[in-house]
Amino acid sequence: MLDVRNVTVRFGGHIALDNVSIDAPDGIVTGLIGPNGAGKTTMFNVITGVQRPNSGSVRLDGTSLDNVPAHRRARQGLGRTFQRLELFGSLTVSENIRVAASALPQAQRSARVDDLVEQLGLEAVADKRADALSTGTGRLVELARCLATRPRLVLLDEPASGQDEAETETFSALLTRLAADGIAILLVEHDMDLVMKVCQRLHVLDFGQLIASGTPAEVRANAEVQAAYLGTEMAS
Numbered sequence: 117m118l119d120v121r122n123v124t125v126r127f128g129g130h131i132a133l134d135n136v137s138i139d140a141p142d143g144i145v146t147g148l149i150g151p152n153g154a155g156k157t158t159m160f161n162v163i164t165g166v167q168r169p170n171s172g173s174v175r176l177d178g179t180s181l182d183n184v185p186a187h188r189r190a191r192q193g194l195g196r197t198f199q200r201l202e203l204f205g206s207l208t209v210s211e212n213i214r215v216a217a218s219a220l221p222q223a224q225r226s227a228r229v230d231d232l233v234e235q236l237g238l239e240a241v242a243d244k245r246a247d248a249l250s251t252g253t254g255r256l257v258e259l260a261r262c263l264a265t266r267p268r269l270v271l272l273d274e275p276a277s278g279q280d281e282a283e284t285e286t287f288s289a290l291l292t293r294l295a296a297d298g299i300a301i302l303l304v305e306h307d308m309d310l311v312m313k314v315c316q317r318l319h320v321l322d323f324g325q326l327i328a329s330g331t332p333a334e335v336r337a338n339a340e341v342q343a344a345y346l347g348t349e350m351a352s
Contacts, residue, residue, distance in 0.1 A: 117142040117269050117300035118163065123172030125158055125324075132158040133169070136326045138319045140269065142300040145291050145314045147332075149305070150321035151345050156304045157199065159321070160271050163302075164196050165189045176269060191219065195267030197258045199274050205247030209238055209257050212246055216264035232260040236290065251278030255287070269300045276307045288314050312336070320345065 118140035125133040133155045140146040148156050161167035163174055165186035174181045181189055204212050213232055217225040233242050236256045241249060246257060255275050262270060272291075276284050284307065291314045295301055305311050311318070311332070318335045320328040322344040328335050335341050 117177050118302060119175040119178075120159070120163065121173050121175075123159070123162055123169045123174070125155075125162060125167060125169050131324050133162070133321075134324045135172075136321070136324070138326065138329070140300045140302040141317070142268065143295055143298050144316040145295050145301045145303055147303050147305065147311045147315035147318040148321065149308075149311060149318060149345065153323075154321035155324040156321055157273060158324075160196065160273055160302075160304065163271060164194060190265060190267075193266075193268035194271070195262040195265060195269070196271040197255075197262050197273055197275055199277070201251065201254045201258060203246040203249075203254055203258060203261075206245060208243050208245055209233070209249070209260075210242045212257055213260050213264050216261045219265045228264055228266075232263055236260045237286070252280060252283040255279060255283075259290075263294075267299065269302070270294070271302045271304075273304045274306065275303070276305055276310050284310055 120136070120138045123133050123136050124131070136159065138148065148159065150156055158167060162169050165181065165184060176192060176194060204215065210229055210233060213229045214225065217228045220228055233239055236259065238256060238260065241253060246254065249257065255278060259275065276287055279287060288310055291301060303311070303315060315332055318330065318332055319326060320335055320341050327344060328338045328341045
């Protein structure tokens with residue numbers, strides 16, 4: 117579904133991404149991991165059209181997204197959540213989801229909102245203002261809003277941040293279910309237990325360079341990855 121090739125991003129003399137190529141097939145969860153400052157969010161910004169790369173290309177389901185603005189990428193099937201919650205605090209949970217559902221034909225909007233409220237277990241807070249929610253619940257609302265447009269590819273930037281153990285367990289099952297429904301998911305996450313549980317494929321960045329790609333087992337055993345990020349105890 118997602119094919120990123122040879123992307124380089126420079127900020128002055130700093131190289132944020134150095135000739136990086138990654139992919140994210142549909143039907144599975146793909147992880148994009150690495151230490152802070154590795155270039156993960158910059159890659160998300162390139163994919164979503166927020167950041168123009170110095171070189172390289174991005175394709176969604178075989179169609180080039182080069183020179184396509186962010187709002188048109190969303191219309192073509194790309195959804196995203198953010199490191200920091202970006203909810204509309206003065207709107208209710210249902211209203212937050214409805215904002216995104218407005219991209220759908222009018223006859224489908226209400227049903228889509230109701231479906232996502234139920235699917236993500238948000239019935240009890242549907243009429244609450246977003247700024248009154250816990251961080252964990254807010255993460256679910258942001259995901260629901262992302263899914264409202266029926267994306268084919270979803271980019272999740274640290275979605276488990278702020279969730280307790282039970283919420284993370286529920287979120288893990290949700291990601292697995294979404295992937296089984298055919299959505300391509302690219303996940304940036306520092307919770308390695310979650311990553312290793314839900315991801316079938318991983319890409320590892322370090323200082324803007326791709327240092328490994330493969331299955332979780334292959335990445336776990338990679339000496340360069342252990343040194344850069346996972347540590348020896350993750351390899352045991």
